Structure formats: structure tokens, C-alpha cells
Amino acid sequence: MTSTMIRASGLTRHFNVKKEKVEAVSGLDLHVEHGELVALLGPNGAGKSTTLRMLTTLLRPTSGTALVAGHDVSTEPKAVRGRIGYIGQGNGAAHSQRASDELTSQGRAYGLTTATAKTRAAELIGTLGLDAVAGRVVSSLSGGQRRRLDIAMGLIHTPPLLFLDEPSTGLDPQNRANLAEHVRDLREASGTTMVLTTHYLEEADQLAERVVIIDHGTVIADDTPAALKSAHAGDRVKLWFDHDHDARKAMVTIGAFAGTAPLRHHGSGVEVELADGAQLTPKLLRALDDALVPVAGVEVARPTLDDVFLSLTGRSLREGEPGAGEVAA
Ligand SMILES: Nc1ncnc2c1ncn2[C@@H]1O[C@H](COP(=O)(O)OP(=O)(O)OP(=O)(O)O)[C@@H](O)[C@H]1O
Secondary structure: OOOEEEEEEEEEEEEEEOOEEEEEEEEEEEEEEOOOEEEEEOOOOOOHHHHHHHHOOOOOOOEEEEEEOOEEOOOOHHHHHHOEEEEOOOOOOOOOOEHHHHHHHHHHHOOOOHHHHHHHHHHHHHHOOOHHHOOOEHHHOOHHHHHHHHHHHHHOOOOOEEEEEOOOOOOOHHHHHHHHHHHHHHHHHHOOEEEEEEOOHHHHHHHOOEEEEEEOOEEEEEEOHHHHHHHHOOEEEEEEOOOHHHHHHHHHHHHHHHOOOOEEEEOOEEEEEEOOHHHHHHHHHHHHHHOOOOOOEEEEEOOOHHHHHHHHHOOOOOOOOOOOOOOOO
16 A cells, blocks of 8 residues: 655745845655655756755745645644654764764654664664674764764654655765665665655666656656656667767768767767667668768667756756766777
């Protein structure tokens, strides 16, 4: 049986910055069912954290409504807070308590008895792979361990709904993968509904069952990663040529072959989007051969969520990252 965990309608939040109105979130709608793992994905400043802060009652909406775990965030904030866990950006102050004690204290703060808090802390230490460091002071933990402790802190009172604001920001790829694995295990073991924000495309793709893409404070797409990719992006075929003039010549053949499919040209590389790359690439190579354009290399890649974002907005989520949008030679 499913039931609605979050129902937000027309959620809006403005900020006044030096007499100018910043519309951080504008008319955002979001539904999350019990047991789902949903990622809010979007570029910097898209409004993900502001959305999370409204859903967790840390910030009042300017307008719109949100029911979270059955309660209204504006009129029943206390009831909402008792039913959720929230792991914000940069939690985990450098406390001098031992990790296990920190967790037990947090449980006591939520009204658990000492015995229950200790049992629950031990369970979470096990699930999150913190056994080896449970007796160490929190300030001595690594970034990845600290982040897992943050998650344990957010789950100590066994909330049915957990919010994680950019849980893996600042972690290296290995720790990011490790954290993702723990989040998945936790969810499988407990059935906790989870909503996380991220600007890591791979994280959203691999971890979430549903990805809600946010841009300029509003939802621009909402579906499973696979459905988003098949609806908004085809396969990416990258071709390399020995000379720039070959690449330019190839553009003519490819343009005629692929019709209106988007083309990107960078130096001696060309990128083309084909609905079925596996089937059409050999035909494309034959067409280039017939046109006497020698191809130096080819690669067919399945679309990523970045391709989806690009197709929806004309921008890359990776803008600003080295090599973004280029076809490497
Ligand atoms: N307290 C605030 N005062 C003024 N402007 C704010 C405040 N909080 C957020 N904003 C602005 O609202 C917009 C959305 O910010 P938000 O932090 O929600 O984005 P985000 O998607 O979480 O970005 P990031 O991925 O960088 O964390 C940004 O333009 C930001 O500068």
C-alpha cells in the first residue's frame, strides 16, 4: 500500500536582497509516496535547498502549501518536525564527544530513554559501517565517516521520512560511492522514504528511483532516470577525425543522414544524437566512407541526465566544469 508522504503545491519563496526580489522557488509542485527515494537535481542556485528548508519547516513559504508526513508545514511545523529527519549541508559540528555518545545524546534529545537511544545508536552504527570509529571523538572522523554519522543522527528517532541536503558534497568519488551504498542499504532495511538534493548527475541516476529536475525554482521534469533519458535524449555518437577539414566535411554527410538531430562540432570531433545509436552508427560510418571522409575513431554512449538537462534547457548541468560540452579529440 502506498500513501503520500509529501504533497507540495505552488510552493514559492522569495528573498529580498538589497531591495531586489530573488525568487528562489516559484510555484513548485512535488509529490512523494511512502517508501520512495527521490532526488532533486538541478544546477547551483536552482532552489533545491530552499525547497528542502521549506519542507522541513526551517523556512516559511511565501505562498503555496506543503503537507509533509500528513501535516502542514506552515500551520503544524512541530508535528512535521517530529516525523522527519533532516541532514543539512555542513551538519556535524566538530564535537569532542565520542561518535556513539553523540548519537545517544541526540536520541535523548528526541525523547528516547537512554536504553532505547543506546540500542538504536548501536543499530545505526552497524548499518552505516561505523563500528570501527564509534569510540572515537567526532572531530577525528574523516569527511565520509562524519557524513555517515550525520545520517545516523538524522535517523536516531526512526523517522519515516528523511531529507538529505547534498549528502555527498565535498566527498571524493570513492567516499561518494560508499555513502550511496549505505543510503541504499538503509532504505532497503528500513523502508524510510528519502528525499535528497544533489548536483551529481551520476548520484541521482544510480541512487534515485525518481529524479525531479529543478531549474529556476520550478520543476521542469519528474520521472525515473530511464524514462527521462528515453523521452528527452537519444544516444550520443562521437566521431573523431584526423583533420579539422575532415570533421567539417563530415558535418555535411551527417547532417543529411541524421536529419534534424542536434550536432556539435569541436575541432576535429563531431557529436551527433541518434535515437538508436547501436543500429544507426554502422550505417553512418558507411555513409561517411561513401563520401570519402576517413573516420579516426567512434564512440556510442547512452544518454546521461546531463543530456536530458541540456535538451530541456539548452544548458549543461556541468557548465563550468573542465571539458564540459566539448567533444574531446
Ligand atoms: N537566505 C537567502 N537570502 C537571499 N537569497 C537566498 C537565500 N537563500 C537562497 N537564496 C537564493 O535563492 C536561490 C536558490 O538558492 P538555493 O540554495 O535554494 O539553491 P540550490 O539549488 O540549493 O543551490 P546549490 O546547489 O548551490 O546549493 C539562489 O539564487 C540563492 O542565492
